[in-house]
Amino acid sequence: MDKYSELVAFLHSARSRSFSAAARNLDLTPSAVSKLVARLETRLGVRLFVRQGRTVALTEEGQSYLPSAEMVVEAMANADAHGEALGEALHGKVRVHTMLTFARHQIVPWLPAFLKSYPGLSVEFHIAPQYEDAFDKGVDVAIHSGALPSSSRVARKIAASRWIVCASPEYLARHGRPQTPADLQQHTCVGFSFVSEWNVWPFRAEDGTTYGVRPASVVDTTQGEIARDLALDGFGIVRLAEFHIGQDLRAGRLMPVLEAYQDPAKEPLYLVYPGRKHLSPRVKVFCDYLTERLAAQSWAQ
Structure with a gap:
């Protein structure tokens, strides 16, 4: 029995409040997601969701179970990240959600040198003027300025700009x-x-x-x-x-x-991650490279 798939289906359904939306994010059918959640409910002996037409809502038991499920899935992701680091070279795509202005003026100038240093990596930009939570769509890290909405995501200040x-x-x-x-x-x-x-x-x-x-x-x-x-x-x-x-x-x-x-206040810039612990090595090396470049900018101090 694939308990991990059950947990993933549960988490995506809880975040999107829809089996159909969870199915799209997981590249499954809505019925497959529904069956995985039903299997989990049977195994636990509790109802985790209230079905409300096309939407679902967590029951009190589902809300209580959510933090534990997040910890398990995050632990699995961390295990995968450590496994990825075992190879001699970094491979894969880093998906970055950020503003066009920041991408063009603060990432693109050093991006060729970065990719030359890490030839096994590639970068995919997801451009939007404001922050939005797109981690369930495959985004690895977001870089945005100003006030961020309250969420379970992790935000780390990396600079500040007038x-x-x-x-x-x-x-x-x-x-x-x-x-x-x-x-x-x-x-x-x-x-x-x-x-x-x-x-x-x-x-x-x-x-x-x-x-x-x-x-x-x-x-x-x-x-x-x-x-x-x-x-x-x-x-x-x-x-x-x-x-x-x-x-x-x-x-x-x-x-x-x-x-x-002139208002003397500076607006903070944040790196936003989906989880609290280890980043994938391919994402970490990108974030470290960015942080080093920003540390050398006079405006960022």
Whole structure:
């Protein structure tokens, strides 16, 4: 009897609250998942789920059993990870969920050297502007900034970045510099088209308190890279992370504005893992390589 398959089917069903969704993640049929869960319930002598049409919900017994099942499956994953490390070379694909801006400006520059050092590895990017839990879809690690939703995942801070209000010299020559945050309402600004704290620009008052301004944006986008391109073309004022536009600021392609009101707080960047213990060696070496590169960046301190 394959007790491990029963546990995996149980965990995926508990997380997705659906046998059908669990089946898609496991590449099984819904009936196969249902049978595995039913077999587990028979073996334990308790009902773990309440079936509610197309969805399922954990019973009190199922909620009590969930932590133990997670520990067993995690232990099996750790055993597999240690086994993977027994080979002389690292092999496999590292699936990374992150923002386009971070991938392009903080991973791609060193990625060729990394893959040359570890020729048995490959990297697959899953790009999204905000964090989402995609570990059940095969993602190995997520790299995102800002507030993360509460979950059982493990998040480790690896850096912190300021967000800078800026524009191109061409834009400022044509339209002048805003002197106070309130002046932004008379300027062309670019924002994000999804619900996010990034659409409220924080500024520091003379008494040291922080307050937010929501500029009336002319263009909204899901990707910070589009906002950067518009700013570089002289279109308007943006507020973007220093890890994204640091080189543009140093080269003078973008210039900070409202510096007297700059919010001193930095936004943290996190590595998010699915479990609490050992990472697969292929994932660990990628994360270690990334952490070393970030440690050398002045903006990340």
